[in-house]
Amino acid sequence: MVTFLSGGTGTPKLLDGAAISFSPDETTVIANTGDDVELGGLLISPDVDTLIFQGGGVLDRERWWGVKGDTTRTNTALHDIGEAMGLDEGPTFLPEEKQTEGRDIAEWRRFSGAREFMEIGDRDRAVHITRTSLLDQGHTLSEVTDELAKGFGLTIDLLPMSDDPVASLIHTDEGVMHFQEFWVARGAEPSVESVEFRGSSSAEPAPGVLDALAEDVVIGPSNPVTSIGPMLAVPGIADALWETNVVAVSPFVEGEAFSGPVAQLMEAVGAEPNSAGLETAYPFADALIVDEDDDTEFDVPVVKTDIEIDDREDAARVTKAVEAALEEVR
Ligand code: FO1
Numbered sequence: 001m002v003t004f005l006s007g008g009t010g011t012p013k014l015l016d017g018a019a020i021s022f023s024p025d026e027t028t029v030i031a032n033t034g035d036d037v038e039l040g041g042l043l044i045s046p047d048v049d050t051l052i053f054q055g056g057g058v059l060d061r062e063r064w065w066g067v068k069g070d071t072t073r074t075n076t077a078l079h080d081i082g083e084a085m086g087l088d089e090g091p092t093f094l095p096e097e098k099q100t101e102g103r104d105i106a107e108w109r110r111f112s113g114a115r116e117f118m119e120i121g122d123r124d125r126a127v128h129i130t131r132t133s134l135l136d137q138g139h140t141l142s143e144v145t146d147e148l149a150k151g152f153g154l155t156i157d158l159l160p161m162s163d164d165p166v167a168s169l170i171h172t173d174e175g176v177m178h179f180q181e182f183w184v185a186r187g188a189e190p191s192v193e194s195v196e197f198r199g200s201s202s203a204e205p206a207p208g209v210l211d212a213l214a215e216d217v218v219i220g221p222s223n224p225v226t227s228i229g230p231m232l233a234v235p236g237i238a239d240a241l242w243e244t245n246v247v248a249v250s251p252f253v254e255g256e257a258f259s260g261p262v263a264q265l266m267e268a269v270g271a272e273p274n275s276a277g278l279e280t281a282y283p284f285a286d287a288l289i290v291d292e293d294d295d296t297e298f299d300v301p302v303v304k305t306d307i308e309i310d311d312r313e314d315a316a317r318v319t320k321a322v323e324a325a326l327e328e329v330r
Helices: 010-018 046-055 073-084 122-136 141-151 179-185 224-232 237-242 262-268 275-281 312-329
Strands: 002-006 027-031 037-039 042-044 157-160 167-172 175-178 192-198 216-219 246-249 287-291 302-305
Touching (some): 002 224, 073 122, 122 141, 167 224, 175 179, 224 275, 246 312, 275 287
Parallel strands (some): 002 027, 027 157
Antiparallel strands (some): 167 175, 167 192
């Protein structure tokens, strides 16, 4: 049995190769939900959905989010009508008092849907309508995730990190904003002062998460701060990782992150923005997978390979390195 911690695009790319070493029915993937937002009343769970669309064979593999070939008619119509009405271009984060009204799961991540600031495809939106409707019928996020995963034909177990709201808020020189506003609307331009996972201290791991963390754990090459950080902030998760075998794959090649705003986020949490920072971000890791050209010295065992993942062959190579590292630390 093996459990992957996943967020963003790095770990999903690795999962493309996972089945060569780990049987899907013995694989659990725990997804970050700190990136989730409520947009126009719909709960969007990007890191969960990338895994659902990937497992269902419908992922847009150019962007690594959304459904391939999706249309955007509703999104376009929202922009057209909003512009004609002279509505603010947004993103419009709802007023403070509205952040804690309504569905608990959407606390501190509630945006107006007027001039929708994230591009939501039409088929993607059908998932958000279904998810939100089932939540409103009284199901938990993990129950709905399981139903969606089955609907898309997933063979792995997919769990959200928590059924409680945890909002990744970025404190910047231009004020505090949700991660999606910082990333999608502002292109990670504002300078980051600190990162907060609001709600995390009173959140609980979703059912099944702690059991899954009793198995060997693989942290894929996801952003340690905004993809994995929210999970580590949920009480009980980091403690469980200290108790088990953990192998982490570096998201850095020669000090450069694969993608996304990793460097300035790492610095904001006091970690070096390169593979050396992994030991700060993941002090419980028993082994690391780093790039073959990485000369950093580590306190824990290291397996080196070309860690850049552009296709399934790359994913298989990195998976083999993960398997070797797990054998070493068991
Ligand atoms: N990323 C963007 O850069 N622009 C978008 O408009 C956008 C829309 C979007 C809609 C649904 C979804 O599941 C993901 C979406 N993403 C978009 C990706 C997302 O912002 C991040 O890459 C992830 O949250 C990082 O894990």
